[in-house]
Amino acid sequence: MTLLDIRNLSAGYGKVRALFDCTLGIGENEFVVLLGANGAGKTTLLRALSGTIRSSGEIAYGGSDLQKMAPERRLQCGIAQIPQGRGTFTEFTVDENLTLGATIVSDSRRVRRDKERWYDRFPRLRERRSQLAGNLSGGEQQMLAVARALMSRPKLLLCDEPSLGLAPVITREIFAIFKELRDTDGMTLLVVEQNADLSLKFADRAYVIEAGHIVSEGSASAILADEHIQKSYLGD
Ligand SMILES: Nc1ncnc2c1ncn2[C@@H]1O[C@H](COP(=O)(O)OP(=O)(O)OP(=O)(O)O)[C@@H](O)[C@H]1O
Ligand SMILES: [Mg+2]
Known part of the structure; x- marks a missing residue:
């Protein structure tokens, strides 16, 4: 279909x-x-x-x-979009970026569960969860952009x-x-x-x-x- x-x-x-x-x-x-x-x-x-x-x-x-x-x-x-150049919020931490990806989700338990899922899938992001997104490497930023988009399911x-x-x-x-x-x-x-x-x-x-x-x-x-x-x- x-x-x-x-x-x-x-x-x-x-x-x-x-x-x-x-x-x-x-x-x-x-x-x-x-x-x-x-x-x-x-x-x-x-x-x-x-x-x-x-x-x-x-x-x-x-x-x-x-x-x-x-x-x-x-x-x-x-419909979620990952823009060219990644579009992460560089002034926010990795964890805050994931929270921002879930603004349309009102169930906070679901947000926490989803974060854990993506931290499991992208261990580098878990290690850097309190770091500013702007300080991540290019590859890590792209992974964050993907994980952030996925937070809206x-x-x-x-x-x-x-x-x-x-x-x-x-x-x-x-x-x-x-x-x-x-x-x-x-x-x-x-x-x-x-x-x-x-x-x-x-x-x-x-x-x-x-x-x-x-x-x-x-x-x-x-x-x-x-x-x-x-x-x-x-x-x-
Ligand atoms: N904001 C804009 N203002 C004016 N023209 C634009 C703008 N953005 C893109 N264009 C023009 O529209 C055409 C298509 O651009 P587009 O950005 O969609 O290409 P692209 O396939 O994504 O290229 P790239 O692989 O370089 O990102 C180009 O001729 C470009 O110059
Ligand atoms: Mg383009």
């Missing part, structure tokens, strides 16, 4: 258009990557989904019309270039966690990436975007094996 049905999505900044009639579908419990080079429109597409920029076209999420919903309502409906996780500035081994760990969330928590994921080789090893399916247009779509293995796509759009 399709969880996110995006049709003819267009968006831009002032008079400059950055997305042109993009159509994508993401199934329930599917792990999809959106691949494209710098400036292709990946972040713009995620911003349109989270409602931080205006867009035209249809975005159906379950039975709801996201275009009619304010950004906060989208979070309450189970999203149904759909949107993540913008988790590999940015990270060593391959850390990126692999982040992708392994995404796959685990899909497998064990029934989560649906849309992850934006430039690192095609690695992300395609973990994802189910991929879309390729170039200059604001969706130019290709297929199973992760098919996109990985397609030399034309790799050469033309993914800079290999």
Whole structure:
């Protein structure tokens, strides 16, 4: 069943258009990557989904019309976004960042339980729970960004270039966690990436975007094996 049905999505900044009639579908419990080079429109597409920029076209999420919903309502409906550059609150501690991720959760016992779960999954965060997020390494900050987003118990996780500035081994760990969330928590994921080789090893399916247009779509293995796509759009 399709969880996110995006049709003819267009968006831009002032008079400059950055997305042109993009159509994508993401199934329930599917792990999809959106691949494209710098400036292709990946972040713009995620911003349109989270409602931080205006867009035209249809975005159906379950039975709801996201275009009619304010950004906060989208979070309450189970959509969490990890922005490019991580978006952790650097002036707050690791633990406070996790608390902030759960602002829509009123059950404090649930918040405590969830924190323990993510501290178990990310032991480095437990060790650093009282440290300011701004003092964490890049990899630790990315893990904190993931854990913070998970505190709202999203149904759909949107993540913008988790590999940015990270060593391959850390990126692999982040992708392994995404796959685990899909497998064990029934989560649906849309992850934006430039690192095609690695992300395609973990994802189910991929879309390729170039200059604001969706130019290709297929199973992760098919996109990985397609030399034309790799050469033309993914800079290999
Ligand atoms: N705030 C903004 N104001 C004006 N133009 C913008 C803004 N943000 C992005 N753009 C333009 O929109 C286009 C798409 O940018 P976008 O950030 O979506 O690309 P991207 O695929 O995320 O690239 P990257 O991999 O470098 O993050 C680019 O031409 C960019 O210059
Ligand atoms: Mg971007």
